[in-house]
Amino acid sequence: MKKKxxxxVTLNGQKSRSKALKIAVGFSGVESAGIGGQDKSQIEVVGDGVDVAKLTILLRKKMGYADLVSVADVGGEKKEEKKEEAKVQPVVWSMYGGGTPHTYIHYPSNHYQDPSCSIIYI
Known part of the structure; x- marks a missing residue:
């Protein structure tokens, strides 16, 4: 699931901004990154499968200060899984008794042809 x-981060100038963005975009799972916040001191990262703790620690090591502000799921497309209806298979078994083999077919309750009997003798 995508997360924002x-x-x-401490961003003093254009050089530190570009450095922080390069670090963020180079991290695995990150799809996009940008500068945000009122004072332009926050990095907003959107991605799928991003390890937030490792990204924050990496930015802290490279930039000197990094603090995680928020993590939120991006409201995107929800995939609806279509469930296939269970196909009902008749149960077939053979009975050997007395020398003549008999085959019985049992159809589940609502899938048999004759409504008066659910076991058919063949």
Whole structure:
């Protein structure tokens, strides 16, 4: 599931902004990153399968200060799984008794042809 992560980082100038963005975009699972916040000191990262703790620690090591502000699921497409109806198979077994083999077929309750009997003798 896609997540939007906001991390507050010390960004003093254009050089530090581009450095922080390069680190964020190079991290595995990140699809996009941008600068946000009122004072432009936050990095907003969107991605699928992003390890938020490792990303924050990496930014802290490279930039000097990084604090995780929020993690939220991105409301995107929800995939609806279509469940196939269970196909009912008749139960067939053979009976050997007295020398003549008999085959019995049992259809489940609502899938048999004759409504008066659910066991058919062949």
């Amino acid at each position: 992560v906001v991390i507050k």
